[in-house]
Amino acid sequence: MQPMVDGSGLDTDPTRVGEVMEGSEVQPAADRNRWTSSQRRRRVPVAWLGLIPFLGYVGVFFLLPTGAVVWSAFRSSGSAGAPSSFTLANIRDALQGVYRTATINSIELSLLSAVIAVVLGVPLAWAVVTSKGRTFPGIVSTASAVLANFGGVPLAFLFIATVGTSGLLTTTLADHLHVNLKSDLGFDLYSFSGLVLVYLYFLIPLMVLVITPALEGLKPQWQEAAQNLGASRWQYWRLVAAPILAPSILGSLLLLFCSAFSAFATADALTSGAFAIVPLKIHAVLSGNVLAGQENLGYALALLMIVVVLPLTIAYQLLQQRTSKWLR
Amino acid sequence: MVALAQTGRTGAAPPAATRRRRPQVRVGRSVTLLLAAIYFIGPLGVAFWFSIHDRLHGGVRFHEYTGVFSVPGLMDSFTLSLKLAAATIVILLVLLVPTMLLVQLRLPRFRPIMETLCLMPLVVPPVVLAAGIFAVLGSGPLTSGPLATIASDLQETSLPWILALEYVILTLPFSYRAIDAGMRSIDLATLVKAARNLGASWPTLTVRVLLPPLRTALLNAGFLAFALVLGEYTLATILQYTVFSVWIVTAGQTDGQLQTALSIMSLGVTWVLLIVIGLFAGSRKGRSRSIRRRKTA
Numbered sequence: 001m002q003p004m005v006d007g008s009g010l011d012t013d014p015t016r017v018g019e020v021m022e023g024s025e026v027q028p029a030a031d032r033n034r035w036t037s038s039q040r041r042r043r044v045p046v047a048w049l050g051l052i053p054f055l056g057y058v059g060v061f062f063l064l065p066t067g068a069v070v071w072s073a074f075r076s077s078g079s080a081g082a083p084s085s086f087t088l089a090n091i092r093d094a095l096q097g098v099y100r101t102a103t104i105n106s107i108e109l110s111l112l113s114a115v116i117a118v119v120l121g122v123p124l125a126w127a128v129v130t131s132k133g134r135t136f137p138g139i140v141s142t143a144s145a146v147l148a149n150f151g152g153v154p155l156a157f158l159f160i161a162t163v164g165t166s167g168l169l170t171t172t173l174a175d176h177l178h179v180n181l182k183s184d185l186g187f188d189l190y191s192f193s194g195l196v197l198v199y200l201y202f203l204i205p206l207m208v209l210v211i212t213p214a215l216e217g218l219k220p221q222w223q224e225a226a227q228n229l230g231a232s233r234w235q236y237w238r239l240v241a242a243p244i245l246a247p248s249i250l251g252s253l254l255l256l257f258c259s260a261f262s263a264f265a266t267a268d269a270l271t272s273g274a275f276a277i278v279p280l281k282i283h284a285v286l287s288g289n290v291l292a293g294q295e296n297l298g299y300a301l302a303l304l305m306i307v308v309v310l311p312l313t314i315a316y317q318l319l320q321q322r323t324s325k326w327l328r
Numbered sequence: 329m330v331a332l333a334q335t336g337r338t339g340a341a342p343p344a345a346t347r348r349r350r351p352q353v354r355v356g357r358s359v360t361l362l363l364a365a366i367y368f369i370g371p372l373g374v375a376f377w378f379s380i381h382d383r384l385h386g387g388v389r390f391h392e393y394t395g396v397f398s399v400p401g402l403m404d405s406f407t408l409s410l411k412l413a414a415a416t417i418v419i420l421l422v423l424l425v426p427t428m429l430l431v432q433l434r435l436p437r438f439r440p441i442m443e444t445l446c447l448m449p450l451v452v453p454p455v456v457l458a459a460g461i462f463a464v465l466g467s468g469p470l471t472s473g474p475l476a477t478i479a480s481d482l483q484e485t486s487l488p489w490i491l492a493l494e495y496v497i498l499t500l501p502f503s504y505r506a507i508d509a510g511m512r513s514i515d516l517a518t519l520v521k522a523a524r525n526l527g528a529s530w531p532t533l534t535v536r537v538l539l540p541p542l543r544t545a546l547l548n549a550g551f552l553a554f555a556l557v558l559g560e561y562t563l564a565t566i567l568q569y570t571v572f573s574v575w576i577v578t579a580g581q582t583d584g585q586l587q588t589a590l591s592i593m594s595l596g597v598t599w600v601l602l603i604v605i606g607l608f609a610g611s612r613k614g615r616s617r618s619i620r621r622r623k624t625a
Contacts, residue, residue, distance in 0.1 A: 047434040054427040058445050062497045065460025066452055072463045127360040142602040143368075149502075150559045150598045153573045154591030158371040161378035161588040168378050201371070204364075262453030265561035269577045279455040283566055286462050299463060302456040313451045 069306070072299035090300035099301060102276040107308075109192065109277060110260035113199040118253050120200070121207025122215075122245075128208065129215045141212070144205035151202040152265035159198050160270070163189050190271050198266055203256050210255060214248040214323060251319030254312045261308060278305055372592065379589040392589035399586065405575035408487070412571065413557040415492035417550045420503055423496065425546065428504075429538060432511050433520060446504035449497050458566035461494060488569050495557050502556065503549035510545020548605050555598045 076087040093099065128140045147155070162169050163181060167189075173179045181187045188194055218241055226236040264279040273280050278301055284290070285298030382389045396402060431438050449457070464470065470479040482490040516538065523537045539546070561573040570578070576590050 047430060050430045051427060051435070051438065054423060054442075055445075057423055058497070058500075061493050062449060062452075062457070065457055065464050067460075068463040068467070069456055069460040123356075123360050124364050127357045127364075130357065131361075138606060142606055143599060145602050146595060146599045147368075150555050151595075152559050153561050153576055154559075154595045157576070157584075157587045157591040158375040161375035161584070162371045166584070168374050168381075201368070204367075262455070264453070264455045265573070268561070268565065279453065279562075282455050282459055286459060286566060298459055302459040305453050305456050306451070309453060310451045 066306075069299050069302045072296050073303040075296055077295035084296075090294070090296050091303075093294055093297050094300035094304055098276060099278075099281060099297070102278050102281045102301075103304065105192070105275070106261060106277040106279075109195055109199070110257045113196045113203055113260050114253055114256035116196070117200055117203035117207045117256050118249060121204045121252075122211055122249065124204065125208040125211045125215055129212060141209065144209045146205075147202045148206035148209055148259075153269045155198055155201050156266050156269035159189060159194070159201070163187070163194070163197075165189075191275065195267060195270065195275065195277075198270060199260050199263065202263075202266070203260060206256060206259055207252055210252045211245075211248060214245055218244065247319045248323040251316045251323065254316045254319070258309045258312050258316075262305065372595075375588050376592055379585050379592065392583075392585050393593070396586075396590070396593075401570075401579050402575060402590075405570050405572045405579075408570070409558055409572035411487055412492050412495065413554045415487070415489065416495040416499065416557050417553050419492060420496045420499060420549065420553055421546060424500075424503060424507060424549075425539075425542075428507055428511060429516070429534070432516055443504070443508075446500045450501050454498060454560075454562040455566065457494065457497070458563045461490065461563070461567065465490070483567075485569065488567070491563060491567065491569060491571070492557075494563055495553070495560060498560070498563070499549075499553040499556050502552040506548040506552060507542070507545045510542050510548070514541045544608050547608060551601050551605050555601050559594060559598065 073090055074086055074088065075084045076089060077084060095103070128137055131137065159167075161167055164170065170181050173181060179185065181189075186193070187197075189197070222240055223236050226240050231239070262279065264283070267275060267277060267280055268283065271280070273283060282298045282301045282305075285295070285301065288295075290297060379392050380388050380390055428442070431442050452460075465479060465483065469475055482488070482493070519537050519541075520533065523533045528537065559573055560571070561577070564571040564574050565577070572594070576587055576594075
């Protein structure tokens with residue numbers, strides 16, 4: 001910038017007058033800039049200070065307990081004689097015996113119900129998306145949200161009343177058709193098969209919820225273009241729709257798996273905490289239902305759950321981003 | 329885990345292809361919907377019949393529904409859940425709304441971090457969080473020493489604040505998305521500039537300019553938190569507090585019909601709440617659309 005020239009001098013050069021004018025105009029502006037930038041510099045820390053309550057809250061009530069799980073998973077449970085120390089025993093024990101069975105059960109249960117829910121959920125979502133009117137899809141989406149997110153305990157009792165030991169369907173079948181659900185059909189509500197049936201009751205709605213935006217994003221023009229090029233309906237689905245939906249469906253599978261894997265309330269209410277899956281075992285260990293010296297085993301199981309859920313959720317987010325590229 | 333109703337559907341999507349739908353496709357659709365209806369409405373219907381059916385004398389009675397208020401212990405647990413829900417909603421809004429406004433208006437750079445923090449509870453299953461709280465509350469500094477009194481106050485059985493404080497964490501992903509959607513739909517920065525130009529102080533600005541357009545979003549967040557707290561079971565049962573859902577499972581064990589009736593009612597209440605949220609969202613959408621139309625005309 002030009003140095004300030006005071007206009008009182010003998011300077012008559014017209015070009016310089018302009019410069020002087022310009023200079024004298026710019027100067028206060030520069031001053032103002034300096035003032036605001038210094039003010040901004042001062043303001044930034046103040047604004048950041050406003051984040052402290054939130055960060056502190058999340059730190060204390062979320063990160064601290066999560067960290068405590070990870071920390072305790074590697075600590076031996078201290079007693080009077082032996083203070084707690086670093087150990088891998090909890091992790092080792094968590095992968096052995098009854099806890100190993102629980103882990104395998106959990107993974108099998110979640111995987112099977114997630115796969116079934118994906119296979120059944122896609123056609124159902126398609127049927128809902130293509131139905132006429134707005135009321136019906138609206139009702140379906142709110143009902144799905146209730147079952148998928150807020151089902152929990154009530155779901156267990158719906159099924160106990162229906163196909164439980166003294167459920168209406170169980171007794172009706174036994175009285176009139178002389179069919180016993182458990183011995184004749186191999187169905188036991190309080191065991192693996194029953195849990196799959198009940199889990200599907202919240203996983204299929206979850207699938208409908210997460211896949212609906214993807215299905216709605218399939219543009220009719222794509223189908224028309226495929227038809228114009230001579231593609232059959234099957235070819236359109238196989239060569240156009242399937243590749244577009246694939247990341248979304250795979251992502252949904254991961255999400256459903258995590259949802260089933262983390263579910264606690266339904267299984268606990270249904271089996272009174274007796275069935276061997278990881279969440280119920282964590283509860284059992286925390287309530288002292290464990291061998292002496294293995295008190296911290298629950299945290300190792302909890303860490304195991306994080307180790308399973310965390311990468312799958314990240315993969316789900318990445319797949320969602322990939323899907324959203326197409327479905328704008 | 330968090331997947332809520334996609335409210336306000338655009339309704340413009342696939343149906344173009346439906347016009348020339350072949351009959352077999354239509355049959356396939358009907359069969360799919362019918363099977364789904366059987367699976368989803370079936371247990372509900374049977375359970376409802378189970379809850380009103382009088383096994384001893386035959387016939388139908390609505391005793392389980394009309395008599396809920398007189399069941400000993402039930403109202404205590406329900407009141408506790410309501411108190412927790414109120415506490416959760418207040419803490420949630422007081423904590424989240426100012427922070428989100430601050431991030432939106434002044435610290436946009438912090439936005440991704442904020443979003444990640446709010447969605448992080450999704451990767452930690454509630455049972456794991458419960459285990460963590462269990463570990464923290466049982467740790468040395470909180471069982472003896474100056475912090476012990478605070479910790480034991482938080483675990484008061486009549487109103488366990490620790491549950492409300494943790495429910496805020498559980499609802500963060502839901503409520504963050506609800507409020508974020510509300511904030512994205514209005515131009516907060518312009519509103520702030522306009523109000524500041526007209527001489528509004530920050531408190532006036534917040535109460536009279538920023539919060540009114542966010543009303544619906546805040547209401548949604550509140551309703552979602554309410555639904556979540558009312559149905560929450562995992563944390564409460566592991567930390568051993570008899571909230572509504574825990575009461576249904578434990579104390580209700582002697583009366584299967586009551587358990588079933590309460591389950592149906594709690595699902596029903598949640599559903600009504602979500603429908604109300606949908607209606608709010610719908611009406612707001614309609615209003616903003618009509619404003620836009622007026623503008624272009």
